Amino acid sequence: xxxxxxxxxxxxxxxxSLPLQRxxxxxxxxxxxLHLGISxxxxxxxxxxxxxxxxxxxxxxxxxxSSGYWPCNCFRPNCCPCGSNSLDPCLWILWIRFGSVxxxxxxxxxxxxxxxxxxxxxxVEMDASIMDGSTRKCGAVSGLSTVKNPISLARLVMDKxxxxxxxxxxxxxxxxxxxxxxxxxxxxxxxxxxxxxxxAKEAKSIQFDYRLPSKGWDxxxxxxxxxxxMNGVPISLYSPETVGCVVVDALxxxxxxxxxxxxxxxxxxxxxxxxxxxxxxxxxxxCAVSATGEGEAIIxxxxxxxxxxxxxxxxxxxxxxxxxxxxxxxxxxxxxxxAVSNDGHVICGFNTTGMFRALATExxxxxxxxxx
Amino acid sequence: xxxxxxxxGGYQVRELENDPNFNAGRxxxxxxxxxVEMEACIMDGTTMKCGAVSGLSTVVNAISLARLVMEKxxxxxxxxxxxxxxxxxxxxxxVDPNHFVTPENIERLEQAKEAxxxxxDFTQPAKGDIRKENxxxxxxxxxxxxxxxxxxxxHxxxxxxxxxxxxxxxxxxRxxxxxxxxxxxxxxxxCAVSATGKGEAIIxxxxxxxxxxxxxxxxxxxKEAAAYVIEEKVAKGNAGLVAVSANGEVTMPFNTTGMFRACATExxxxxxxxxN
Numbered sequence: 001x002x003x004x005x006x007x008x009x010x011x012x013x014x015x016x017s018l019p020l021q022r023x024x025x026x027x028x029x030x031x032x033x034l035h036l037g038i039s040x041x042x043x044x045x046x047x048x049x050x051x052x053x054x055x056x057x058x059x060x061x062x063x064x065x066s067s068g069y070w071p072c073n074c075f076r077p078n079c080c081p082c083g084s085n086s087l088d089p090c091l092w093i094l095w096i097r098f099g100s101v102x103x104x105x106x107x108x109x110x111x112x113x114x115x116x117x118x119x120x121x122x123x124v125e126m127d128a129s130i131m132d133g134s135t136r137k138c139g140a141v142s143g144l145s146t147v148k149n150p151i152s153l154a155r156l157v158m159d160k161x162x163x164x165x166x167x168x169x170x171x172x173x174x175x176x177x178x179x180x181x182x183x184x185x186x187x188x189x190x191x192x193x194x195x196x197x198x199x200a201k202e203a204k205s206i207q208f209d210y211r212l213p214s215k216g217w218d219x220x221x222x223x224x225x226x227x228x229x230m231n232g233v234p235i236s237l238y239s240p241e242t243v244g245c246v247v248v249d250a251l252x253x254x255x256x257x258x259x260x261x262x263x264x265x266x267x268x269x270x271x272x273x274x275x276x277x278x279x280x281x282x283x284x285x286x287c288a289v290s291a292t293g294e295g296e297a298i299i300x301x302x303x304x305x306x307x308x309x310x311x312x313x314x315x316x317x318x319x320x321x322x323x324x325x326x327x328x329x330x331x332x333x334x335x336x337x338x339a340v341s342n343d344g345h346v347i348c349g350f351n352t353t354g355m356f357r358a359l360a361t362e363x364x365x366x367x368x369x370x371x372x
Numbered sequence: 373x374x375x376x377x378x379x380x381g382g383y384q385v386r387e388l389e390n391d392p393n394f395n396a397g398r399x400x401x402x403x404x405x406x407x408v409e410m411e412a413c414i415m416d417g418t419t420m421k422c423g424a425v426s427g428l429s430t431v432v433n434a435i436s437l438a439r440l441v442m443e444k445x446x447x448x449x450x451x452x453x454x455x456x457x458x459x460x461x462x463x464x465x466x467v468d469p470n471h472f473v474t475p476e477n478i479e480r481l482e483q484a485k486e487a488x489x490x491x492x493d494f495t496q497p498a499k500g501d502i503r504k505e506n507x508x509x510x511x512x513x514x515x516x517x518x519x520x521x522x523x524x525x526x527h528x529x530x531x532x533x534x535x536x537x538x539x540x541x542x543x544x545x546r547x548x549x550x551x552x553x554x555x556x557x558x559x560x561x562x563c564a565v566s567a568t569g570k571g572e573a574i575i576x577x578x579x580x581x582x583x584x585x586x587x588x589x590x591x592x593x594x595k596e597a598a599a600y601v602i603e604e605k606v607a608k609g610n611a612g613l614v615a616v617s618a619n620g621e622v623t624m625p626f627n628t629t630g631m632f633r634a635c636a637t638e639x640x641x642x643x644x645x646x647x648n
Contacts, residue, residue: 162543170543277555314590
């Protein structure tokens, strides 16, 4: 195959009753992030630069976007308002209107950074990691509360420190030393998440990948009985949190990046899979993987590394490795991932109800989806 | 670096944390600010449950706190203030941070700052150490290290535990391989692995998981898998590990000048060594 390929995700585990408008918004946001990456790839940016850029832009919140139109070769007619009910690939260039004024904290894909989930104490602790497959250099950060762009700080750890992982006060100090953009922690706290935290405490649950806007809670009441379990604690169905991107560039170099606010109502100091190399993020010269879902399950499965190990040690394809990792290694209902291989293949796999994702390859294939 | 393999497992790492001769608990090496930030990790190969902690400065036995995270919380990994708060909630033993700081480690930090480097445990012995000449002749051996233990019990359960103070002169907030599941610590139904050395190198090579994955996906034996990882996947001078497999095989390869290690098996075999 060959050529570049890119995938972006906005979390695994979607409420089946998510209002259609929010589904459409999600598609648009995913496509926006995807197009950003495609432009960078067409400008011959390296894989590691592209993943950082896409995750960075996807994490920004409280931004007003001006009207814009994006072309879309949509292979998933159900998610785009193109009106096609055909299952054949949609051959029409579809122009999607990207809302004139849109607060991205309501946009599921942009909820890392601003819109991050709140800890049990109502604070924000953000994690991110990045890995360059061609060198296997990596950088990770945890416990950030004032750094505007966690993924860029992770990149700085990789490029400008002797270490691979910095956390909490030390990471914040490093950010200031290197002139990273610092904001007041209140920048990341949105009212919707304050409400969700309250709901989570009332339900005595820890939420991941919430899909439900706080106002629409009553429309999902019927789903409340079918609570997905996480770590033995019932969780409700929610809107996504974690953002990730994997890329193979024109030279066959792979890279992965993941950024998150973590779980709503998590214990202070709790670290999930996103900053852990081998769990939420991994890249080598064969492939790159970014995972999302219940962090603890992904850690136990060393999910991202396992995809690569299956390819490397069993000699199987990217698709087979992802299928095996998702369906045999990961506990059911607990997550998903996106992955690319060095020969230009790109894939998404998940065992949750839905996963926000968009994929594209150099030969023009593009898709965006939420469901199976 | 230092690691032990025991046939009992369990409390061995706690013992070593309390011994100031090892880079864990009391005797932990110091950050660039002269403080102690300890981390530990434990994994049960049968249930795949795990617990990890980082950034501890007052908890006497980090490994026990890691175990509590595993058993008493819905999470796997707690760090810094959140981990310290959890420790107090659980009533584990905490002391003044100065308890962990030893004169030898203050001196090691000074040496590292003079040389402007971050060290694996340390590469020069403290002044006045009678083994100084030998150590220099050997190119600056580590003389204390991260503590790890892997075990196979009589029911066939595998487990791994690792505890450390990290690198001398590390940046405040730096996390190494020890608490990263799959890097410094891992256990499943095939084997249990505890690694030690330069954390950054072990993280990018996902050392502990790699050994298990080679056994599981490529059918290698424990010895073959561990040797391959140490020789081919991690740059020389950066790592060592101890591992035990489900059928009682034990291996302790390293690509550094030496590694403190010991092992014993039920059939009476035991060894203790430092060098090759």
